[in-house]
Amino acid sequence: MSDLLARHHAVMPSWLSLYYENPVEPVSAKGARVTDADGRTYLDFFCGIVTTMLGYDVAEVREAVERQLARGIVHTSTLYLIRGQVELAEKIAGLSGIPDAKVFFTNSGTEANETALLLATCARGSDQVLAMRNSYHGRSYGTIAVTGNRGWKNSSLSPLNVHYLHGTDRDAPAFRGMSDAGYIDACVADLRDVLATAAAPDVACLIAEPVQGVGGFAMAPDGLLAAYKEVLDEHGILFISDEVQTGWGRTGSSFWGIGNHGVTPDAMTFAKGLGNGFAVGGLVARGELMDGLTAKGVSTFGGNPIAMAAAGATLDYVLDHDLQSNAARLGATLIGGLRPLTELSTVGAVRGKGLMFAVEMVEPGTGAPAPALATAVMGRARERGLLVGKGGLHDNALRMSPPLTLTEEDAREGLDILTDAITAVHTEATKG
Template identity: 55%
Template sequence: MTALFDRHRAVMPEWLALYYRHPIEITHGEGRHVWDSAGNRYLDFFGGILTTMTAHALPEVTKAVAEQAGRIIHSSTLYLNRPMVELAERIAHLSGIPDARVFFTTSGTEANDTALLLATAYRGSNQILAMRNSYHGRSFSAVGITGNHSWSPTSLSPLQTLYVHGGVRSRGPYAELSDRQFINACVADLEDLLGHTRDVAALIAEPVQGVGGFTSPPDGLYAAFREVLDRHGILWISDEVQTGWGRTGDHFWGWQAHAQNGAPDILTFAKGIGNGMSIGGVVASARVMNCLDSNSISTFGGSPVTMAAGLANLSYLLEHDLQGNARRVGGLLLERLRAVGAQLPLVREVRGRGLMAGIELVKPGTDDAHPEAAAAVLEAAREGGLLLGKGGGHNTSVLRVAPPMTLTVAEAEEGAAILEQALRSV
């Protein structure tokens, strides 16, 4: 492993982050478990950054990929593509957006890039509203609307970005307010901000901030924002890269916790729909999607192989009610983690919904972020056979827990026990 690590450092950029003091090479997986090159078995509570959404080596998906690869692997969007049309039809129906059109990309970053292109072209403006502590991808334009400074390496941008309060409930100037007061204060902040600018193209927001540490506002905030946006003709982009497909348990899309009777103008998705295959995409009404007045294609977006994987994965997810499983098992896991956190001064908050849990760590007796403790817990959990993620807007001090959505009650208990031991050891 040391030799591979040395080779990695010799050819990869320094900013390409790796977990653990001694990084591991994952060689194969099955269900909710993976194995490294040394033969160690781990319960996977991060799923390749919420991407192995259903299960490792899911037979239905691997069979669909193999069969499609045996027919044709690639054609581009210049030719009719049956799996792409079939998946687009299903996603358009599930999106809740009237007269929906779907464009496929290869990643969430590219999906958000496309959403920004559509919004700015449709509105004739390069002004974007984004949430503080947000993350929307690695590209030049996506970095320009990222409110989490840890993931924004440059202030240069093709966009003029204005940041809005509301993505983080338990920190900041409105943290002590009630939920209703919090929403009212954030709406007043938005109204004030719009009073000092004009012709804003869109608000882009994650219903649950992923890299930001699984933070979210009170339910209803974005519905209240929508009322203001509509008065100004501003579009609402819901970034569902991490929250889509039922992971939050209560809803199929994260936006539905805020505005069940009013879908966003644009919805972006990626990660879990491919269960590891590179699929991203944008859903928008025809009036928005068709606003571009120049040609465009995608070489790899909508690949026959990835579309076959997406179709098989989506069918499995719906037929096995994985949203319901995320609600049930995720609820038990959150309850268990909150019980552990209540006993430890290291834990400031356990938050989340469904199979998205964030454990925020602080220096005991203070409200100060504790990234060293988060790194230590990550290491201890790995030693115990559990893989976790990290994040947060305060120096990466939040443990991110997001297992595949087929997680069983027994596996939830096993993972919680390992995580409890890791927390206590730190």
């Protein structure tokens, strides 16, 4: 392991971070469990950053890919007809709820968001974009520009003119103690003020995550994005829902994250879980908006036959097994089981929807963000056989996204391990 780590540091960029002082090298996996090079098996509650949403080695997905491989067509490009691409686009368009929807496939969420921004800015003839504070939309030049989390912004340069909105900062001094209704009213008033004072009249779009993934699974109160869209519609401003992490029933209460706000966007981007580990992304949008680009466009790898085989099988599995209901049921078990931890002085919050939840670690006494305590919990959880992630504006939120196929037994095991790990770190942080 130490030799491989040294080789990693020698040839990979320094900013390509690794979890743990002694990182995990996964070598095999089955179901919700991963085995490392040392033979240690872990229950995986992070799933490759919300990506292997069916778990590992799912027969239906593996066999669909093997059938496509056996045909010998691994790649053709979008210059040719790809049956799997058309069939999957038809399913996604139908599930989207967007009128006259069309679909374009990409390789990742970053590329999907880039394409959505291109559609909106072209349609509106404007480089002005609204985005959310604490947001994350990708690592490319354009998506970093609309990312509202300083820890992920490498450059102040931008191809876009961006204005950031409130929506997930209920703990800020200006909003602390407000009811949901009061907070929504304050945020909408701020949006109107931004449009009246800081923006020119031709804003292209708002891009927003229903649940902020890298932002530590922070989320706006249900209904805020619908209230925002009412204002956007008054000005002809388009609305893009970034569903890269929230789509496919993960929140339990809605198939798309935006469904919790009771509104249909002009476009939605997706990626991650759809391929269950195979690289696939894309966006679904109103046909008129999708067709609005005036120059030619192709995607060399987007929508390739292998990715489409995996994604089609994954989506069918989600629907056939009603995994949204499983996310709702076990999410309630996990989030409800974690809430009592907020009585500890080192736990600032427990939040989430479905199988997308987080625990925020804070300094005892001051309540300040405690990234070191979050790192310590990750280590303790790993020692006990559980893999979890980390995020948030201050890197102090433990974030979990177990596979949608999670069983009751695995959920209880993960809950017990996480509770033990947090309690142990709390005890160490507050002793003496």
